[in-house]
Amino acid sequence: MYRFILLLVTFITCTVFSYATDTIIVHKDARLDILSTKQAAVNKLTSKMTSSGQFKGYRLQVLNSRSRDEAFKIKSELLQLFPEQKSYVLFQSPYFKVRIGNFIERADALSFRNLLAKKYPQNAYVVEDIIEYTPREDEDPAVN
Numbered sequence: 830m831y832r833f834i835l836l837l838v839t840f841i842t843c844t845v846f847s848y849a850t851d852t853i854i855v856h857k858d859a860r861l862d863i864l865s866t867k868q869a870a871v872n873k874l875t876s877k878m879t880s881s882g883q884f885k886g887y888r889l890q891v892l893n894s895r896s897r898d899e900a901f902k903i904k905s906e907l908l909q910l911f912p913e914q915k916s917y918v919l920f921q922s923p924y925f926k927v928r929i930g931n932f933i934e935r936a937d938a939l940s941f942r943n944l945l946a947k948k949y950p951q952n953a954y955v956v957e958d959i960i961e962y963t964p965r966e967d968e969d970p971a972v973n
Contacts, residue, residue, distance in 0.1 A: 877933065879959060886960035887938040888917070889945060889953040892927040900925035903951075910948050914941075915961065929953075931960040 877884055892903045900918050907916040907929050916929040929945070932938040938955045945953050 883959045884933070884962040886958065886962060887932045887935050887955050888928040888930050888958045888960065889938060889942055890926055890928050890956045891945075891949070891951060891953045893924050895923055895925070897925055900927050903927045907949070911945075928956065928958065931962055933960070933962060 877886075879885060891907065892900055894900055897920075904916045904918050904927050907914070907927070911929065914930045916927065919926045919928065930938060930941055932941065935955060942953055942955060
């Protein structure tokens with residue numbers, strides 16, 4: 830008997846809810862779309878940044894050596910071959926590392942690596958690094 834009553838109540842409840850045809854209309858302010866677009870742009874820009882406000886990107890590491898003189902020699906050669914790109918000498922004990930470029934996208938670094946390989950036969954590889962980068966006006970969400 831208990832099962833029959835439970836089955837009957839369940840059937841009636843399902844029947845009543847199946848005939849319900851209520852609709853909900855949501856009115857939203859059009860400015861919410863503008864706000865969400867701006868927030869998405871801010872999120873995209875900040876995802877490329879570190880907590881200290883610097884940008885994450887890529888550089889090409891050309892040399893990893895214990896010789897300081899060799900590192901600075903390679904740096905000067907790179908500056909002569911590619912004056913538009915900045916080159917850097919880092920010291921991470923006991924090695925001197927020579928890196929070149931400031932690339933936001935890995936694909937840009939890889940294409941520059943191909944150009945570097947033509948003029949500079951030594952192997953270079955792409956490394957993640959903190960880079961010097963200033964966003965263009967159309968990228969900066971604070972301007973819009």
